Amino acid sequence: MPIKLPSDLPAFTVLKNEGVMVMDDSAAGRQDIRPLRIALLNLMPKKIQTENQFARLIGATPLQIDLHLIRMSEHQTKNTAAAHMETFYRTFQEMKHEKFDGLIITGAPIEHLPFDQVTYWDELIEVMEWTQTNVHSTFGVCWGGMAMINYFHGVEKHILPKKSFGCFRQRNMAPTSPYLNGFSDECVIPVSRWTEMRQDEIDAVSGLHTLLGSDTTGPCLVEDPAHRALYIFNHFEYDSDTLKQEYDRDIADGTPINVPDNYYPGNDPTQKPLNRWRSHAHLLYGNWINQIYQTTPYDISQIGS
Numbered sequence: 001m002p003i004k005l006p007s008d009l010p011a012f013t014v015l016k017n018e019g020v021m022v023m024d025d026s027a028a029g030r031q032d033i034r035p036l037r038i039a040l041l042n043l044m045p046k047k048i049q050t051e052n053q054f055a056r057l058i059g060a061t062p063l064q065i066d067l068h069l070i071r072m073s074e075h076q077t078k079n080t081a082a083a084h085m086e087t088f089y090r091t092f093q094e095m096k097h098e099k100f101d102g103l104i105i106t107g108a109p110i111e112h113l114p115f116d117q118v119t120y121w122d123e124l125i126e127v128m129e130w131t132q133t134n135v136h137s138t139f140g141v142c143w144g145g146m147a148m149i150n151y152f153h154g155v156e157k158h159i160l161p162k163k164s165f166g167c168f169r170q171r172n173m174a175p176t177s178p179y180l181n182g183f184s185d186e187c188v189i190p191v192s193r194w195t196e197m198r199q200d201e202i203d204a205v206s207g208l209h210t211l212l213g214s215d216t217t218g219p220c221l222v223e224d225p226a227h228r229a230l231y232i233f234n235h236f237e238y239d240s241d242t243l244k245q246e247y248d249r250d251i252a253d254g255t256p257i258n259v260p261d262n263y264y265p266g267n268d269p270t271q272k273p274l275n276r277w278r279s280h281a282h283l284l285y286g287n288w289i290n291q292i293y294q295t296t297p298y299d300i301s302q303i304g305s
Contacts, residue, residue: 035064036101043108047080053237057285072120099303107142133304136296138229145231157195166261170212187280190238236281
């Protein structure tokens with residue numbers, strides 16, 4: 001089944017050209033099934049790029065997905081056209097009365113700030129509380145995952161002496177987890193952050209389960225069954241050239257940055273990077289969607305009851 005998107009959303013054309021099945025409202029209405037309602041709380045500055053990345057992953061499953069785009073109510077983006085935001089996004093306050101099978105909370109380039117100094121932290125707390133009554137399963141990504149594990153469990157993020165930047169191997173620490181169905185013993189995932197979560201502090205919290213992790217970059221994917229949530233601190237959703245874009249930007253700005261580890265062939269930034277994480281990215285998000293499908297109430301009004 002395809003993902004349902006507005007036909008004028010840029011991701012509609014991008015995904016269709018890539019061979020991903022997409023449909024508009026009129027076509028979706030002819031199918032006598034209940035699509036999964038998945039919301040994307042997009043905190044990234046490049047909204048359209050992030051929409052494409054996540055729509056690509058959740059749209060590759062055999063289920064019909066109805067994607068909704070959410071933004072923080074008071075925060076105004078400076079990197080995406082106002083017309084795009086007005087056309088395709090609703091504020092959290094506008095849609096908090098609704099229920100969703102799944103919610104993705106993206107990362108945000110604000111990890112240097114303490115959580116309570118983020119301008120929209122109070123509203124994000126409201127979002128995280130809302131997930132416990134209005135969302136069946138939540139996926140916090142990078143800073144979004146750090147914010148959730150901090151709010152629900154008090155696990156702190158720690159500033160790194162230098163940016164963790166590149167593609168790093170992760171161990172499959174829970175081969176029987178349904179979220180890791182089809183995973184190899186190891187996988188590679190892009191990492192791009194100035195902060196870290198620490199495994200010993202996660203292990204000290206009863207009920208949290210680390211599914212993927214690395215001796216180099218620490219915990220990667222954590223399951224929080226009590227809050228029906230997954231937290232991933234790295235970026236399976238990245239395009240092949242996303243790390244290159246970040247590296248080129250920092251070089252152009254004069255920001256000290258290392259060549260991303262294990263990314264370019266021969267560690268040579270003049271070479272075209274190879275994507276070695278795409279298959280596991282589709283597996284993880286496909287498994288997440290499948291778990292939602294298997295466990296969410298058919299009557300969506302029963303979510304959270």
